[in-house]
Amino acid sequence: MRHGKKFNHLSRQKGHRRAMLANMACSLIEHKRINTTVAKAKALKQFVEPLVTKSKEDTTHNRRTVFAYLRDKYAVTELFREVAAKVGDRPGGYTRIIKLGNRLGDNADMAMIELVDFNTLYNGGKKEVKKTTRRGKAKKAEGTPEAPAAETSENTEATE
Template identity: 70%
Template sequence: MRHGKKVDKLGRTDSHRKAMLANMATSLIKHKRITTTLAKAKALRKYVEPLITKSKSDTTHSRRTVFAYLKDKEAVTLLFREISEKVASRPGGYTRIIKLENRLGDNAEMAFIELVDYNEIYGKIVKEEKKATRRRGGKKKATEKTAEGETAEVEVTEEVVPTEEVKEEAPKAEAVAEEIPATEEAPETAESSDTEEKKD
């Protein structure tokens, strides 16, 4: 029974476990992403996240404290120069664990652990989300375009109505043209009757 035992033993002695976690943390800082078993990845997350939080304040004391855990000067300088700047606005949760398929030899659960700000897979999704926010403005433009299209359609229908009226006016004009010769003939008949009366 392991009542009150909060340390993941990982089947190793204390010194072996500390050395292994220090090496894995150094590899994670240098390479930004490592593949390991799921149990080791969870233990490494507990080990490395307090160190990354410590690196946010760049003092001699915090450097020495982190070096006592990592035991690698190159990893310490990378952590305090490069990683601490990227992580400055993040209030925790610096690592991400993603499960993989089980290992072929012993069927152990595998996972990779990576620094969130140096991801390679999930950056594309974030960009798509940003585009989705831009599309909201595009909907307004689309509605404006549809409104313009509707007004254009209304204008087109209004233009069609006058053409029908013109078509209706055209027969009226023909009827008027037919009436005009009749009226012209009438004055001629009136003139001829006047001439006949004068002759009489």
């Protein structure tokens, strides 16, 4: 029985699986987007998102922890410099999985996994601006009656 066993083993032993996920994570950090199967993309998402969270705070301990997973000093450097600078204000959800269809050779479900803040097509190359709330509109509405009052006073002067 498989009670409580949620981790996808990807038909690999532990050492092979960890090496594969580390290589895929290094490629994702370097290229900002990679194509793979849906199952591997979901496993990679679980593998890389805690590492990106650790990279937000640049300490020696966090660098050594991330290096233990990735085992590539260039990927660790890029993660802590470029990626952490872009995702510093994001609370989570650093990756996006987009399904691409099936592979021709074996009909496997393919997907593209990418770092969210590095896609300029979805956010137009600029940061998303938070929309105003209804409270902000209510404050503006309070200030607007003053302007028509000034116009009415000018109109009364002109009629006199």
